[in-house]
Amino acid sequence: xxxxxxxxxxxxxxxxxxxxxxxxxxxxxxxxxxxxxxxxxxxxxxxxxxxxxxxxxxxxxxxxxxxxxxxxxxxxxxxxxxxxxxxxxxxxxxxxxxxxxxxxxxxxxxxxxxx
Amino acid sequence: xxxxxxxxxxxxxxxxxxxxxxxxxxxxxxxxxxxxxxxxxxxxxxxxxxxxxxxxxxxxxxxxxxxxxxxxxxxxxxxxxxxxxxxxxxxxxxxxxxxxxxxxxxxxxxxx
Numbered sequence: 001x002x003x004x005x006x007x008x009x010x011x012x013x014x015x016x017x018x019x020x021x022x023x024x025x026x027x028x029x030x031x032x033x034x035x036x037x038x039x040x041x042x043x044x045x046x047x048x049x050x051x052x053x054x055x056x057x058x059x060x061x062x063x064x065x066x067x068x069x070x071x072x073x074x075x076x077x078x079x080x081x082x083x084x085x086x087x088x089x090x091x092x093x094x095x096x097x098x099x100x101x102x103x104x105x106x107x108x109x110x111x112x113x114x115x
Numbered sequence: 116x117x118x119x120x121x122x123x124x125x126x127x128x129x130x131x132x133x134x135x136x137x138x139x140x141x142x143x144x145x146x147x148x149x150x151x152x153x154x155x156x157x158x159x160x161x162x163x164x165x166x167x168x169x170x171x172x173x174x175x176x177x178x179x180x181x182x183x184x185x186x187x188x189x190x191x192x193x194x195x196x197x198x199x200x201x202x203x204x205x206x207x208x209x210x211x212x213x214x215x216x217x218x219x220x221x222x223x224x225x226x227x
Contacts, residue, residue, distance in 0.1 A: 004157075034215060043119075043206050043218035044158065089157050102148060102160025102171060103216060 003027060006090055006106035013080050013113050021075040021109045023090030030092040033066055034103065035075050038087045047088075048075075080113045087111070117141060119219035121207050127225045128197055135193045136222045140209030147190050148216060149182055150206040151175065158206050164190060165212070197226045 005024045013019045023033070032051045036044035050057045050066045050073070057064045063076040077084050087110050091103040120139045128134050140147045146165050150158035161180070162172045166187040176182075179197075184190040194201055202225050208216040 036218075041223075043208075043221045046215045046217055049215045091157070102150070102163055102173065103158075104160065105157025107155065107157050 004090060004092060004104060004106040006088075007109045008107055010110040010112055013111065015080060015082060015113055015115050017080055019077040019080045019084070019111055019113070021088050021090075021111065023073040023075070023106055025071050025092055028071070028092055028104075029068075032093055033064075033073050034091045034093070035062075035064055035073075036089040036091060036105075038089055038108065044089055077111075082113045082115050085111055085113045119207055119209055119217055121205075121219040121222050123222060124220060125223045125225075127227065129227050130197060130199060132197055133193065133195045134197060134224065135191055136205055136207075136224075137189060137191050138207030138219060139189045140207070141217060142188075144209035144211055144217075145187070146210045146212060146216075147184055148208040148210070149190070149192050150208065150218075152204045152206055152221070153202075161192075194224075197224075199226045202226045 003026045034049045035047045037047055038044045048057050048059055048064045050064050052068055061078045065074045087108040089108045090106045093103050122137045126134055148163040149161040152158040160173050161176050162182050164184040167184050179195045182192045204221045204223050206218055206221045208218045210216045
């Protein structure tokens with residue numbers, strides 16, 4: 001069966017360091033992958049989308065890599081700040097010929113940036 | 116604010132009652148999605164529309180759930196004969212075809 005794995009344990013990082021979050025998937029051939037941030041009691045906030053033919057995408061302090069051979073995406077936050085503390089969700093979509101279907105989400109990784 | 120909006124933000128109901136939620140997507144987006152999220156889990160896909168057509172339904176969407184998007188703009192999600200297991204956050208998202216999905220703040224449903 002299709003499976004998406006994110007580190008279920010909280011990730012504690014010292015302020016100013018780079019936080020790296022992992023998303024692994026099996027039995028899946030996604031057309032693209034998205035990363036979201038979610039704060040408690042709120043809806044997910046879109047951060048980055050990377051397509052299957054892209055290796056890397058950057059946006060300000062954020063960087064995402066996508067390795068379809070390893071079936072893995074890495075999400076990096078450089079120069080991390082306490083305000084970056086949140087749950088980060090990885091989501092995959094399988095190309096259906098018409099574009100986006102519903103996304104399949106991992107459970108998320110809770111990131112804590114300590115001052 | 117031109118983001119996705121949802122109403123109500125919170126709903127408490129008794130088991131067996133019907134509830135209806137509303138979602139207003141980003142105006143230029145032609146796709147609208149409904150998800151459900153329980154504590155400690157990622158959102159789970161329920162259904163989506165392209166314009167007014169409902170194109171896909173998850174097996175999670177039992178026959179007590181119905182969604183509409185009558186004019187290709189706002190959407191409603193109705194749950195009939197609610198059960199305690201329906202308690203969750205119901206999330207709406209919208210997108211352009213092939214684009215990123217933008218989520219609303221969600222409706223928190225509590226079934227007593």
